[in-house]
Amino acid sequence: MLIRHTRPSDVKPSEITPRAVFADRRRFLATAAVAGATAVLSPLLAGPAVAGRKLDGITKSPFSTDEELTDYKSVTTYNNFYEFGAGKDDPVENSADFEPRPWTVAVEGEVAKPGVYDLDDLIRPHALEERIYRMRCVEAWSMVIPWVGVPLGDVIKRLEPTSKARFVAFDTLYDPKRMPGQQRAILDWPYREGLRMDEAMHPLTILAVGLYGEELPNQNGAPIRLVVPWKYGFKGIKSIVRISFQEAMPPTSWNIATPHEYGFYANVNPNVDHPRWSQARERRIGEFFKRETLMFNGYGEEVAHLYTGMDLAKFY
Ligand code: MTE
Numbered sequence: 622m623l624i625r626h627t628r629p630s631d632v633k634p635s636e637i638t639p640r641a642v643f644a645d646r647r648r649f650l651a652t653a654a655v656a657g658a659t660a661v662l663s664p665l666l667a668g669p670a671v672a673g674r675k676l677d678g679i680t681k682s683p684f685s686t687d688e689e690l691t692d693y694k695s696v697t698t699y700n701n702f703y704e705f706g707a708g709k710d711d712p713v714e715n716s717a718d719f720e721p722r723p724w725t726v727a728v729e730g731e732v733a734k735p736g737v738y739d740l741d742d743l744i745r746p747h748a749l750e751e752r753i754y755r756m757r758c759v760e761a762w763s764m765v766i767p768w769v770g771v772p773l774g775d776v777i778k779r780l781e782p783t784s785k786a787r788f789v790a791f792d793t794l795y796d797p798k799r800m801p802g803q804q805r806a807i808l809d810w811p812y813r814e815g816l817r818m819d820e821a822m823h824p825l826t827i828l829a830v831g832l833y834g835e836e837l838p839n840q841n842g843a844p845i846r847l848v849v850p851w852k853y854g855f856k857g858i859k860s861i862v863r864i865s866f867q868e869a870m871p872p873t874s875w876n877i878a879t880p881h882e883y884g885f886y887a888n889v890n891p892n893v894d895h896p897r898w899s900q901a902r903e904r905r906i907g908e909f910f911k912r913e914t915l916m917f918n919g920y921g922e923e924v925a926h927l928y929t930g931m932d933l934a935k936f937y
Contacts, residue, residue: 673835676749676769684825685753686919691764693833695906700840701758702859703807704793704800711802712840719799721843721860730790730866733781740844744830746779747771751834752827754850756857757889757918763903768848769831774822782818782866790815790871791847792863800860808874814847814858815871815885819927825850825920828861851920853887884937888928889918893937 702712705719724740749769757763777789795811797803803810820826829848830837837843842859849856855875865871875883882896891901891914902911917924928936 673831673838675835676831679749679751679769679831679834682750682752685751685767686755686765688753688755688765690753690767691906696764696766696832697838697840699906701760701854702802702840702842704802704810704812704860705840706802707807713838715801716839719839719843721837721839724844724862726845726861727863728780728865729863731783731786731868732866733783734779740830743776744771744828744845747775749830750827752829752848754825754848755918755920756848756850756854757903757914759853759855759883759887759895759900761898761900761903761914763905763912763914763918765905767833768827768829769834770827770829770848772824773826773828773847774824776828777821780864780866785868786866787818788815788867788870789818789821790863790865790867791858791861792865793858793860794862809877811862812858812874813871813877814856814873815867816847816849816856817870817927820849823924823927825923851889851917851924853889855883856887886928886933886936888924888933888937889914890916890933890937892916893934 698713699709700712701709702716705712705715722740725737726740726743727737728735749771751767751769753765753767755763756766782789791814793810793812794800795803797810816826827848829842829846830844832838832841837846842857842861845861846859847857847861870885873883873885876885889900894900900914903914904911915921
């Protein structure tokens with residue numbers, strides 16, 4: 622697997638200053654005291670891949686981890702977004718011309734307030750929060766990403782799902798002209814994902830519209846994507862155009878493609894191997910040594926109760 626190391630010599634001086642804006646000074650000083658200045662300087666020196674528009678009025682969330690952030694460059698250049706190609710550096714290269722505005726999200730199904738919502742109407746009633754989450758990809762690498770978003774549960778409450786709504790389904794935009802990867806049948810497009818209603822309502826689940834204090838770069842799922850930090854990254858569907866409340870469990874893209882490899886739940890679980898590799902350990906991008914993967918990606922205290930009585934080897 623390709624691991625990127627950013628050398629300070631790769632970075633133009635003009636790219637250094639804006640990154641400093643995003644570093645939480647207190648976190649920086651605290652981490653520096655422990656880790657030594659060189660290690661924590663790398664996030665500040667990593668230049669932006671694409672300059673995004675700064676988001677205002679962001680509050681800090683108590684749900685954030687204080688672990689060292691993955692540098693901006695890795696977060697925005699080492700991506701999975703098959704709509705723009707299957708290679709890790711394809712999304713940043715092939716999504717540069719994607720125009721994520723104007724953007725609407727269709728709300729459908731078992732809900733009192735269906736309709737086609739302009740993105741701002743869906744998000745703006747809620748205060749933007751910075752949520753620094755550990756993210757674990759099914760491919761056994763991980764990152765720590767400062768997302769900006771709103772709790773999905775707050776949005777759902779406003780939409781008023783009916784008592785029949787047991788699941789929420791999400792669709793990515795289907796537009797092969799704007800998303801050239803969709804011209805090839807790698808997946809059954811559009812990309813689809815879903816959550817059980819209690820997972821969707823859990824306070825850790827967010828709809829992200831930004832990262833590192835900026836609007837989401839295209840390659841990270843502009844303008845709106847799902848982030849569920851205790852699940853493998855593929856649950857985090859990007860560029861969402863449809864949210865549908867349903868009684869039945871919705872089909873999901875990777876489960877349709879290879880059901881024995883990717884289940885609906887996709888909870889991070891070091892005890893259940895992927896059929897082709899172990900999930901016991903992971904490589905944190907930017908680090909050399911592998912680390913142990915934690916049950917529910919370290920969010921067990923918050924979410925384990927959602928799965929009481931379920932055999933997590935069966936419901937993978
Ligand atoms: N959403 C869509 N629409 N298409 C994709 O290919 N890839 C998923 C998820 N969401 C994907 C997607 C996978 S496998 C991962 S690991 C994460 O996005 C990666 O998010 P990131 O590139 O922002 O780190």
